[in-house]
Amino acid sequence: MHDFKKRLLAGEALIGTWMKTPAYIVAEVLAKTNLDVVCLDAEHAPFDRIAVDSCIHALRSGDMPALVRTSSAAPEHILSALDCGALGVVIPHVSSASKASAIVKSAHFGAGGRGYAGSTRAASYTTQSMSENLRIGRQETCVIAQIEDIEALDEIDAIADVDGIDCLFIGRIDLTVAMGVDSPENQKVIDAVARICKAGRDHNCRVGMFVADSTEIPEWLAKGANLFLLGSDHGFMLKGAHDLVDQFNTYKR
16 A cells, blocks of 8 residues: 555655656656655656556555556546556546546446446455555545646636545646747746745645746745656656766866
8 A cells, every 4th residue: 555645645745757768667766765656747758558557566566656647538447557557647627627527437446437447456466355456546536737828727626626636737838838928937937936836725635736946846836736747767867977977077177
């Protein structure tokens, strides 16, 4: 049993990162860090089901909680990620309460919801009873709605109030583009982010986000955000390489 969802819902400040490389060895390395969670970005990176499966296996082997940002809200994408053993899904472009309700249904077992199979990694390959699998699914599965569209702002209170939406994840860059401005620091964008945070507080729904500038974290923590998915494996490699060259150049001088 993992306590990631319990910690998230309790409001504990959590730090994770995006994984953009569909390679299990990268997942294995990230599992050796003290991050709280790793999110596989199957929306913007070339993850197929085998890559998702192998990377989740590597993360779980290192006892690292895994989320998957799915390529869409399609029930089969949600099912696949959860059957592979993800503890939760980040669903892009959740723009209405009806869509939020649909993804909650797709992520949980029940009438018309997530299809059940006892042979998956999530079900420990038939070694657990159905009742145990259902219990673990209820307790562990996180449903995170990504808010990144103008239409979502109009329904943000209704979305945050949907039973089973555990967290609103703010897609600040997409909001920036949707608003027709060219910087996530634009006041219109900042006001929208603050509005989403308020909806989370008002409806007891957790809020997560990406920020490019880590000095913003205290401000958003104070406004109720508690899940931060920052950086990525690509960013770590780039920074490490740049730092190495900078260090080497000091010796050349």
